[in-house]
Amino acid sequence: SLAQSLRGTLKKIANASNIDKDVIKDVVRDIQRALLQADLNVKLVLSITKEVERRALEEKPPAGMSSREHVIRIIYDQLVKILGEPRDVGLKKHVIMMIGLYGQGKTTTTAKMAKYFQKRGLKVGVIAADVHRPAAFDQLKQLGDRINVPVYGFPKAKDSVAVVKKGMEQYADFDIVIIDTSGRHSLEEDLIKEMEDIAKVAKPDERFLVIDAAVGQQAGPQAQAFHDAVKVTGVIITKLDGTAKAGGALSAVAVTNAPVTFIGTGEHIEDLEKLDPPRFISRLLG
Amino acid sequence: KKITQDKLEDIMFDLEMALLESDVAQGVVERIKNYIIKELEGAKVKRSSELEDVIEGALKKAIRQVLDIKSIDLIDSIRASEKPYVVMFVGVNGTGKTTAIGRIAHRLQREGISCVLAAGDTFRAGAIEQLTKHAENLGLKIIKHSAGADPAAVAYDAIEHAKARKKDVVLLDTAGRMQTNINLMDEMKKIRRIARPNLIVFVGDALAGNDAVIQASEFDKAVGVDGAILTKIDADAKGGAALSIAYTIGKPILYVGTGQGYEDLEPFDANWMIERLFE
Numbered sequence: 130s131l132a133q134s135l136r137g138t139l140k141k142i143a144n145a146s147n148i149d150k151d152v153i154k155d156v157v158r159d160i161q162r163a164l165l166q167a168d169l170n171v172k173l174v175l176s177i178t179k180e181v182e183r184r185a186l187e188e189k190p191p192a193g194m195s196s197r198e199h200v201i202r203i204i205y206d207q208l209v210k211i212l213g214e215p216r217d218v219g220l221k222k223h224v225i226m227m228i229g230l231y232g233q234g235k236t237t238t239t240a241k242m243a244k245y246f247q248k249r250g251l252k253v254g255v256i257a258a259d260v261h262r263p264a265a266f267d268q269l270k271q272l273g274d275r276i277n278v279p280v281y282g283f284p285k286a287k288d289s290v291a292v293v294k295k296g297m298e299q300y301a302d303f304d305i306v307i308i309d310t311s312g313r314h315s316l317e318e319d320l321i322k323e324m325e326d327i328a329k330v331a332k333p334d335e336r337f338l339v340i341d342a343a344v345g346q347q348a349g350p351q352a353q354a355f356h357d358a359v360k361v362t363g364v365i366i367t368k369l370d371g372t373a374k375a376g377g378a379l380s381a382v383a384v385t386n387a388p389v390t391f392i393g394t395g396e397h398i399e400d401l402e403k404l405d406p407p408r409f410i411s412r413l414l415g
Numbered sequence: 416k417k418i419t420q421d422k423l424e425d426i427m428f429d430l431e432m433a434l435l436e437s438d439v440a441q442g443v444v445e446r447i448k449n450y451i452i453k454e455l456e457g458a459k460v461k462r463s464s465e466l467e468d469v470i471e472g473a474l475k476k477a478i479r480q481v482l483d484i485k486s487i488d489l490i491d492s493i494r495a496s497e498k499p500y501v502v503m504f505v506g507v508n509g510t511g512k513t514t515a516i517g518r519i520a521h522r523l524q525r526e527g528i529s530c531v532l533a534a535g536d537t538f539r540a541g542a543i544e545q546l547t548k549h550a551e552n553l554g555l556k557i558i559k560h561s562a563g564a565d566p567a568a569v570a571y572d573a574i575e576h577a578k579a580r581k582k583d584v585v586l587l588d589t590a591g592r593m594q595t596n597i598n599l600m601d602e603m604k605k606i607r608r609i610a611r612p613n614l615i616v617f618v619g620d621a622l623a624g625n626d627a628v629i630q631a632s633e634f635d636k637a638v639g640v641d642g643a644i645l646t647k648i649d650a651d652a653k654g655g656a657a658l659s660i661a662y663t664i665g666k667p668i669l670y671v672g673t674g675q676g677y678e679d680l681e682p683f684d685a686n687w688m689i690e691r692l693f694e
């Protein structure tokens with residue numbers, strides 16, 4: 130954990146009668162290692178440590194705080210700033226589009242969110258726009274039936290945009306429409322185009338990037354590609370019930386500048402929560 | 416002239432960052448660094464430009480050492496074993512287990528090996544239907560019970576069917592599960608007890624960062640992993656997770672998943688991995 134790895138090198142600061150560049154260099158490197166171990170993107174790690182280096186040299190630790198605690202505080206502040214405030218999704222009429230890499234939890238989270246809005250008295254409709262994955266429609270239909278939310282789509286569908294067009298007409302007078310799309314990644318030009326076409330037809334108010342807490346260095350670059358294509362308005366971090374530090378997900382927030390709207394903490398419909406920034410950052414720093 | 420300690424530290428640090436950026440886990444990076452430092456102590460370097468080459472050479476050797484685990488040829492192993500040969504697929508949620516089964520089945524079919532699919536994920540919505548689609552696409556028999564049934568019972572049924580119909584291989588799908596969920600890890604142990612698989616394959620996501628190590632190690636501790644499949648390499652993932660997983664469980668990476676199709680499964684090749692890490 131960051132706290133553990135800093136223990137050794139920050140002793141050097143305490144023992145050094147004046148802060149010299151070499152000691153700071155050691156500390157910074159240890160911080161870089163720890164943040165990378167938490168899966169933060171390399172570029173983000175470098176920008177964080179630049180800031181830490183600057184403040185550690187310019188500031189004196191506040192009274193009663195050791196230089197080690199001071200450095201951890203500086204890092205903590207940086208991470209909180211990057212994560213930003215979680216955003217509440219308003220209980221008003223709107224269209225939400227779910228996007229992301231393969232297997233992140235888009236379909237499961239679509240059902241969780243549908244239940245979330247329905248419980249709050251809104252009329253929810255789901256569009257099964259994944260026409261690629263075997264039995265994708267079955268998966269979403271079963272989830273929808275379980276929570277009594279209609280799912281528009283059909284098993285043999287081949288044209289995702291056509292399904293979305295028809296679905297939007299079907300749910301014209303609904304409060305919330307959630308569009309579940311297929312997994313895709315930045316190198317699949319045809320699928321990136323499909324995502325852009327769906328967005329053009331549906332004109333969603335929200336485009337939520339769903340990202341698995343375990344994703345590593347690809348989180349940042351992939352999030353950037355999704356953002357360049359359809360402008361991400363919110364991030365959902367899933368599988369936080371595991372052990373992953375979710376530094377990758379934090380990197381995705383950093384490049385999209387989109388707040389975290391929900392987090393997934395399990396496989397069941399009710400396992401949808403709001404992000405708690407201090408808890409998230411403490412978990413990341415170990 | 417002697418390379419200064421500082422210069423060496425700088426080079427080693429850059430190397431460390433490059434490996435971490437490729438999703439190679441911390442523990443593996445440490446081991447690689449120590450190996451290289453040992454190699455350098457023996458080497459005579461005339462100028463610092465040579466140092467870079469010596470380090471690159473040592474790095475390739477180190478990675479090769481990590482990956483140099485006795486590989487398993489699945490086809491040979493099946494042919495040499497008493498039938499039915501049972502392969503159990505395990506891993507955390509969404510890594511590509513079900514898809515991998517379809518691809519392995521396709522490979523085996525091409526070799527004239529008969530397969531039965533076992534729908535051991537009785538929990539997730541659409542899981543049985545998903546594997547059934549693969550069975551239909553490949554013209555294979557699938558053994559399934561209703562949703563919510565006992566996965567161990569499905570496994571047992573599939574094996575009995577394979578015995579009765581003289582089928583060579585049973586490919587057993589299981590539900591994704593977090594290694595932090597004790598009940599699900601116990602369920603997996605029970606499935607293993609009943610199915611007594613010849614091979615337990617851990618399916619890991621190449622997109623995963625350092626958590627790949629924890630996942631692989633916990634699954635290995637729980638049921639003993641014989642080999643791994645690393646999926647989604649095509650999503651531009653460097654695949655450093657391959658080193659992390661192989662190093663952690665001391666077992667080979669059998670295949671890598673490179674896309675959506677039945678053909679998109681390649682036998683793992685250490686040279687290919689090293690080239691990839693170095694691009």
Ligand SMILES: Nc1nc2c(ncn2[C@@H]2O[C@H](COP(=O)(O)OP(=O)(O)OP(=O)(O)O)[C@@H](O)[C@H]2O)c(=O)[nH]1
Nearest residue numbers: 231232233234235236237312368393394395508509
């Ligand atoms: N433990 C846990 N599992 C989750 C969570 N969210 C989703 N899952 C599981 O992750 C797996 C993948 O979820 P899906 O909803 O199918 O993912 P997806 O993004 O729709 O996948 P594709 O459509 O194939 O790209 C399933 O086994 C889900 O049950 C979570 O928060 N915690």
Ligand SMILES: Nc1nc2c(ncn2[C@@H]2O[C@H](COP(=O)(O)OP(=O)(O)OP(=O)(O)O)[C@@H](O)[C@H]2O)c(=O)[nH]1
Nearest residue numbers: 231232508509510511512513514591647672673674
């Ligand atoms: N690009 C790419 N996608 C893959 C690969 N392997 C699997 N996928 C996709 O990843 C998603 C999840 O695959 P599944 O086979 O359902 O994963 P799983 O491990 O069985 O998931 P759970 O049973 O829910 O835990 C699907 O959309 C697959 O098409 C791969 O090698 N490359």
Ligand SMILES: [Mg+2]
Nearest residue numbers: 235236259311
């Ligand atoms: Mg899906």
Ligand SMILES: [Mg+2]
Nearest residue numbers: 512513536591
């Ligand atoms: Mg599956």
